[in-house]
Amino acid sequence: MFLSAGGAKLKPATMLNITNRCSYTVWPAAMPVGGGVQLDPGATWTLNVSGLASHGRVWARTGCSFNGRGNGSCQTGDCGGMLACKAYGRPPNTMAEFTIGQFNNTDFFDLSFVDSFNVPMDFLPVQDQGGPGCGKGPRCAANITSQCPSELTAPGGCNNACTVFKQDRYCCTGNAAYNCEPTKYSLLFQQICPDVYDYSMDADWKKTFTCPLGTNYQIVFCPSINLNTSLPSTGSSSSSKRRIGLILGTVVGFILIAGFLLFFVHRRRTRRHREMEEEEEEFGKLQGTPMRFTFHQLEVATEQFRDKLGEGGFGSVFEGQLGGERIAVKRLDQAGQGKKEFSAEVQTIGSIHHINLVKLIGFCVEKSHRLLVYEYMPKGSLDRWIYCHDDNIDPPLDWSTRCKIITHIAKGLSYLHEECTKRIAHLDVKPQNILLDDNFNAKLSDFGLCKLIDRDMSQVVTRMRGTPGYLAPEWLTSQITEKADVYSFGIVVIEIINGRQNLDPSRSEESMHLITLLEKKVKHDNLVDMIDKTSKDMQAHEQDVIQMMMLAMWCLQIDCKRRPKMSEVVKVLEGTMNAESNIDHNFVATNQVNFRIADNAASSVPPLASHVSGPR
Structure with missing residues (x-):
């Protein structure tokens, strides 16, 4: 010092x-x-x-x-x-x-x-x-x-x-x-x-x-590619002997390495086969899990996985037909990839039911195959309907539909956080994980990253998980609560109101990050600029939209203890409670802050812009 x-x-x-x-x-x-x-x-x-x-x-x-x-x-x-x-x-x-x-x-x-x-x-x-x-x-x-x-x-x-x-x-x-x-x-x-x-x-x-x-x-x-320095040369005779010795040593070394690799690959395959058998047995012993299908049944139901609906973090989703009912089948791409996420989804969402959570009908665990069977949501994911793309021919959603979607998301999260035996933190709330039915009723999906928190625990320690652009500031402490979902919910609400992604690298430096732009607009009393300009109906409900933004900003408090519970958010949306007005208008952590995890003060390192908030 x-x-x-x-x-x-x-x-x-x-x-x-x-x-x-x-x-x-x-x-x-x-x-x-x-x-x-x-x-x-x-x-x-x-x-x-x-x-x-x-x-x-x-x-x-x-x-x-x-x-x-x-x-x-x-x-x-x-x-x-x-x-x-x-x-x-x-x-x-x-x-x-x-x-x-x-x-x-x-x-x-x-x-x-x-x-x-x-x-x-x-x-x-x-x-x-x-x-x-x-x-x-x-x-x-x-x-x-x-x-x-x-x-x-x-x-x-x-x-x-x-x-x-x-x-x-x-x-x-x-x-x-x-x-x-x-x-x-x-x-x-x-x-x-x-x-x-x-x-x-x-x-x-x-x-x-x-x-x-x-x-x-x-x-x-332009650094050197090879950091090792070369040895100086000596006389021609000793160089030849050294060269022959080097060649023989290389051949012997290659044979030993090849033998070791073959042994390692064989042992790994044997261990993986044993793990798959044990995993199949484990799923067979689980109580309260949804229906179990064979791989052949799902092959037939999807016509050999013909119609792909989309792709997720660990697999592709296909449309199918099962007993006259349309289904969506998620197939993991590779054996072992997303194993923990697969187990979490089967054991968590398979044992809970709510009108605003996508129903898990069943699953398949058979050899290297891992599949999940969901109810079919005909309107697809929310991002298709709120982001303004040049190739998007659908008309912008009206204000009442956006309000309904926001309310349904809040009710789904409130159920997970406060009405289940254990608190369930979703940990990946974003438009891509919110699905819509024919009437634009919204349901939360993709519970592969969720975390169960005992009622007597104030927090849970976990590795970083989720999506850049939707992560709460306290993630860098690895000590999180269900309030991390509340922050992500706030970002989703602002995206629904504005009609664009939180992080958009195609825009200028100053407007690339939507939440940073929100900070500037609220401090200059110019929130009306945040309303989706492609929707005349949104403009007509200007004051109601601004009130919804105030609710979202309550959810975006850096200090997680100052964020509302999701049940309080539902009450505000239903008109039985007012949103908190005494809030901090800084929503992105840019320096050392107190994240107030549980009862302990915990400071955290905000990541570089490219890692959590996304690109510049």
């Missing part, structure tokens, strides 16, 4: 040593600390990033030309045509993101492909300063530009598929990690640079690295 002249404790300085090992010149930019330089091959720039009020970013610009006054332009990663950057860069660029010591004296850092790719990068802690708990740091040494698919190719870099196609299956924001379809582009990028955050794979928040405050870091553009 350092002391000032007056004896006050000072935080140690944190330095970024930024080195260019590319064969060409780069012009790195840094936000929000500012500054900009020209880095020729082999040159280094040292940047002091101590005491940042928010997270920062560093990226490389290429193909730049600046005059003596620092004005010009760059082919990639530009930021307003200034050498000393005053704005965020335009794609393509690879970003290093960091938050220095703002939370529990810990640094958080990552590499991100969110804004596409332009140069390979390392973001590593200086080895002699990596204290206890210091992460290894992310590396991306391969040049993805040279392997960029033609559809994504951009001057000087490679665009993100989300930027080019602007579809959920490429962006994975509203549909999020668990419902994300790996594409040929995302898989390519992840295989080449697995440490780097992208939209493509689930659990991306695990790609945030940490180090103690006071650690210095090195950012290297």
Whole structure:
């Protein structure tokens, strides 16, 4: 610890040593600390990033030309045509993101492909300063530009598929990690640079690295792919002997490794087969579970899984017919994938019944096959009806229908939280998991991530689960209650009112995050701007809509104890109770806050923007 002249404790300085090992010149930019330089091959720039009020970013610009006054332009990663950057860069660029010591004296850092790719990068802690708990740091040494698919190719870099196609299956924001379809582009990028955050794979928040405050870091553009140094050569005779010995050793090593791999694969298959048999027996012993089907029965009911309705985080959903009744059959994609989620859904939703919960008719556990059979919901999921897409030909929902849907969601959650033997936290409340029947009656679905909480427990400790863009701030403590669902419900209500996703990367920086936009509008007394402009009926009910927004903002309190119970939300919706008016109008955690879990004060680290709140 350092002391000032007056004896006050000072935080140690944190330095970024930024080195260019590319064969060409780069012009790195840094936000929000500012500054900009020209880095020729082999040159280094040292940047002091101590005491940042928010997270920062560093990226490389290429193909730049600046005059003596620092004005010009760059082919990639530009930021307003200034050498000393005053704005965020335009794609393509690879970003290093960091938050220095703002939370529990810990640094958080990552590499991100969110804004596409332009140069390979390392973001590593200086080895002699990596204290206890210091992460290894992310590396991306391969040049993805040279392997960029033609559809994504951009001057000087490679665009993100989300930027080019602007579809959920490429962006994975509203549909999020668990419902994300790996594409040929995302898989390519992840295989080449697995440490780097992208939209493509689930659990991306695990790609945030940490180090103690006071650690210095090195950012290297175009790092060496092979970190091992080569041995110096000696005389020709000894070199030949060494080469022969090396070849023999390699062959023997290969045979041993191949034998070990065969043994390992065989043992793994045997163990998996035994686990599947035990799992089948376990389901047979469970009391109160729904009807059990054979795989052949469901093959016939779905006509060999002919008509796909959609895809979820762990499988695809198909339409079927069973005894004259239309059904929806969810089939897990691979044996073992989502096993816990499958068991949770069968044992939880199979034993409870409510008009606003999708009915689980039955299930199948047979060898490697895992299937769930639900009642059929003809209108599909809510996101189809509230998000304004160019290809959406359905008229916008009127205000009374939106009110009905909101009320049904609230009643379903109230039943889970307060009327079951054990409190059930859904933990993945979002429009994609809210299904609609022919009359737009809404029902909660997809209970694969739910958590049971005993009535005498104030909280439950669990790993992070859910969908980026809908996660409550207390998730980073891993100590949550059913109030996490209340926060997600608040976000869904704002989406229903506004007609767009909470996170929309196709929009400008300032309007990309809907809840942040809500903060600005309420503080400027301009909530009317948040009402869906595609619906004249919504505009006609302006005051009622604003009252609904006030209820949603009560649910969006960062302090979970200040959020209402879902039964109180239902009372407000039914007009027997007023919403709380004394609320905080900050809904997104951007610094160290007290999340007030149970009776204990628990501070948490807000994740980098790309991990929980989604893209910038």
